Amino acid sequence: MVDVKKVQSWLTLFGEKVTENKEHLNQLDTAIGDGDHGSNLTRGAAAVKEKLDGQSYDELTDLFKDVGMVLVSKVGGASGPLYGSAFISMAKEAKNDADLSQLITAGLDGIVKRGNAKTGEKTMVDMWSPVIDSIKDGSLSDESIDEILQKTKDMKASKGRASYLGDRSIGHIDPGAQSSAYLFQALIEAGVINE
Amino acid sequence: MKKIINEPDHVVDEMLNGLAFAYDSLVTRIPETTVIARKVEKSNKVGLVSGGGSGHEPSHAGFVGKGMLSAAVAGQVFTSPTPDQVLEGIKAADEGAGVFLVIKNYTGDVMNFDMAKELAELEDIDVEFVIVDDDIAVEDSTFTAGRRGVAGTVFMHKILGAAADSGASLSEIKELADKVNEQLFSIGLALSPATNPEVGKPGFELEDQEIEFGIGIHGEPGYRRETLQPSKELAKEFVTQLKKEMNWSEGDRYAALVNGMGATPLMEQFVFMNDVKKLLVDDEKLDLAFRKVGDYMTAIDMAGVSLTLLKIEDDQWLDYLNAPVDVIGW
Ligand SMILES: Nc1ncnc2c1ncn2[C@@H]1O[C@H](COP(=O)(O)OP(=O)(O)OP(=O)(O)O)[C@@H](O)[C@H]1O
Ligand SMILES: [Mg+2]
Numbered sequence: 001m002v003d004v005k006k007v008q009s010w011l012t013l014f015g016e017k018v019t020e021n022k023e024h025l026n027q028l029d030t031a032i033g034d035g036d037h038g039s040n041l042t043r044g045a046a047a048v049k050e051k052l053d054g055q056s057y058d059e060l061t062d063l064f065k066d067v068g069m070v071l072v073s074k075v076g077g078a079s080g081p082l083y084g085s086a087f088i089s090m091a092k093e094a095k096n097d098a099d100l101s102q103l104i105t106a107g108l109d110g111i112v113k114r115g116n117a118k119t120g121e122k123t124m125v126d127m128w129s130p131v132i133d134s135i136k137d138g139s140l141s142d143e144s145i146d147e148i149l150q151k152t153k154d155m156k157a158s159k160g161r162a163s164y165l166g167d168r169s170i171g172h173i174d175p176g177a178q179s180s181a182y183l184f185q186a187l188i189e190a191g192v193i194n195e
Numbered sequence: 196m197k198k199i200i201n202e203p204d205h206v207v208d209e210m211l212n213g214l215a216f217a218y219d220s221l222v223t224r225i226p227e228t229t230v231i232a233r234k235v236e237k238s239n240k241v242g243l244v245s246g247g248g249s250g251h252e253p254s255h256a257g258f259v260g261k262g263m264l265s266a267a268v269a270g271q272v273f274t275s276p277t278p279d280q281v282l283e284g285i286k287a288a289d290e291g292a293g294v295f296l297v298i299k300n301y302t303g304d305v306m307n308f309d310m311a312k313e314l315a316e317l318e319d320i321d322v323e324f325v326i327v328d329d330d331i332a333v334e335d336s337t338f339t340a341g342r343r344g345v346a347g348t349v350f351m352h353k354i355l356g357a358a359a360d361s362g363a364s365l366s367e368i369k370e371l372a373d374k375v376n377e378q379l380f381s382i383g384l385a386l387s388p389a390t391n392p393e394v395g396k397p398g399f400e401l402e403d404q405e406i407e408f409g410i411g412i413h414g415e416p417g418y419r420r421e422t423l424q425p426s427k428e429l430a431k432e433f434v435t436q437l438k439k440e441m442n443w444s445e446g447d448r449y450a451a452l453v454n455g456m457g458a459t460p461l462m463e464q465f466v467f468m469n470d471v472k473k474l475l476v477d478d479e480k481l482d483l484a485f486r487k488v489g490d491y492m493t494a495i496d497m498a499g500v501s502l503t504l505l506k507i508e509d510d511q512w513l514d515y516l517n518a519p520v521d522v523i524g525w
Binding site for chain 2: 026030034035036039040043072073074075076077078079080081082114156158159160161163164165166168
C-alpha cells in the first residue's frame with residue numbers, strides 16, 4: 001500500500017522543486033519551445049499548494065484527483081492536460097489498491113492517451129517510461145533519474161513545440177522531462193519509494 | 196523589458212477588463228473567467244468559439260461580435276487556455292444549435308480544447324471543431340506536431356462567423372471549415388523578437404540587420420536567417436514559397452491578408468502589400484478578390500509581417516468575407 005500522507009508530501013515537494021527551478025525550466029523551454037514551461041507549472045504548483053495546505057486525505061484516489069483537476073484547470077499549455085491526465089489516471093488506478101509502479105504506469109498511460117507520444121520523441125514520456133522500469137527493479141535514484149534526463153539531450157523532438165526545430169532540437173534537455181525528473185526526485189525524497 | 200504594465204502576471208486579467216470596458220456595447224467579460232462574449236440576442240444559431248494564448252491581439256477577443264465569434268477564450272500569454280475556461284466560452288456561445296471551435300494547431304491548444312469538448316458533451320452541448328494549420332514554414336509530417344495555426348485563422352473566423360450568422364448548421368459549418376482550411380496558407384518573417392511580459396526577455400535573438408523567415412507567432416524558429424533586404428525581395432520569398440505550395444494558375448481567385456506581427460508600422464505593411472500586389476496581380480496574374488492589411492494576429496511586440504492566401508473555391512466564401520460585422524478588430 002502506498003501511504004497517503006507520504007504521497008501528499010511528495011506532491012507538495014514536487015511543487016516546491018518546480019517553483020524553485022522555474023527559471024531553469026523556462027530556460028530549457030526557451031531553447032526548444034516557447035519559454036513558458038516553468039511559469040506554467042509554477043502557476044499549477046501554487047494552486048496545488050493552496051488546495052493541499054491544511055487538507056488531509058484518507059483516500060489516495062481523492063488526493064490524486066484533486067491534484068489532477070487543479071493542474072488541468074490552472075496550468076494550460078501542453079503540460080497542464082498532460083500532468084492533469086496523469087494524476088487523474090493515477091486516481092482511477094488508486095482505487096484498485098495499486099502499488100507504486102502500477103500507479104506510475106497508470107500515470108504514464110494517461111499522458112500517452114492525451115498526447116500520443118511514444119518513447120524517443122523527446123517528451124516527458126522519456127522520463128516516465130524508464131523511471132517505471134527503475135522503480136520495478138528497485139534501482140531508482142537521483143543518479144539514475146539524471147542519467148535518464150541526460151538521454152533526452154540526444155533525442156530529436158517529434159512531438160510538441162520542440163518538433164518545429166527538427167534536428168536543431170538535438171543537444172537540449174526536454175523541459176517536460178526535466179519537470180518530471182523533479183517529480184521523481186521528490187518521490188524519493190518524500191520516502192514514497194520505500195514502501 | 197520596457198512595457199506599459201503593472202504586475203506581469205496580471206496582464207491578461209487587466210487587458211480583458213480594459214477591453215470589455217472600452218467596448219461594452221459589443222462585448223462583455225463573463226465574470227470569473229477569461230471569456231469575452233458578444234452582446235447579441237441569442238437566436239438558436241451555431242455558436243462560434245476561438246481562443247488561445249494571449250499576446251496575439253486583436254486575436255481573438257477583437258473578433259467577438261455579430262457576424263464573427265460568439266466568444267473568445269484567453270489563456271496566459273502564449274499559453275493555451277485551460278479546459279474549464281474553454282468550457283465557459285462554449286457555454287456562453289451556446290444558443291441551442293451546437294458550438295463550433297476554431298483551434299490553432301498547437302499541441303497545448305489542441306489538448307485543452309479537446310478536453311473542453313469532452314466536458315461540454317457531458318453537459319449535452321454538441322461540439323465540432325476545426326484545427327487550423329496554415330503555416331507553410333513547418334513541414335507537415337509525422338516528424339512534427341504539424342503545421343501551426345497562424346494569421347489565416349482570422350479568415351476562418353470571418354467566413355465561419357458569416358456562415359453561422361446566416362443560419363448554417365453545425366455540420367455545414369464543419370464541412371465549410373475543413374474546405375477553407377485546405378485552401379489556407381500563410382508564411383511569416385520576423386525582424387525582431389517578442390518579449391513575453393511574464394518572461395521578461397526576448398524569446399530569441401536576431402542581429403541588427405538580420406531577419407528570420409518562417410518564424411511562428413510565438414517566436415518558434417523559422418527556416419532561414421538572412422540579412423535584411425528590401426520589401427520587394429521579402430515579398431518575393433513569400434510568394435515563391437506560397438507558389439510551391441499552392442500551384443496556382445493565371446486568373447485564380449484569392450483572398451490575401453498582409454498581417455503585422457505587433458511592432459511593424461502600418462506604413463511598412465502597406466509598402467509590403469504594394470509589393471505583394473506587383474508579384475501576385477501584375478506578374479502571376481492572380482485575381483486578388485479580397486484584401487486586408489493590418490495587425491490581426493500579432494506576436495506581442497515582434498516586428499515582422501506574414502502573408503496569408505486563401506484560394507476562393509466558392510463565390511459564397513467571398514460573400515462571407517465581405518459580409519458586415521460588428522467587432523473590434525476586423
Ligand atoms: N504529445 C506530447 N506528449 C507528451 N509530452 C509532451 C507532448 N507534447 C509536449 N510534451 C511535453 O510538454 C512540454 C512542454 O510543456 P509546456 O507547458 O511548455 O507546453 P507548451 O507546448 O509551451 O504549451 P503552449 O502551446 O500552450 O504554450 C515538453 O517539454 C514535453 O515534455
Ligand atoms: Mg512551452
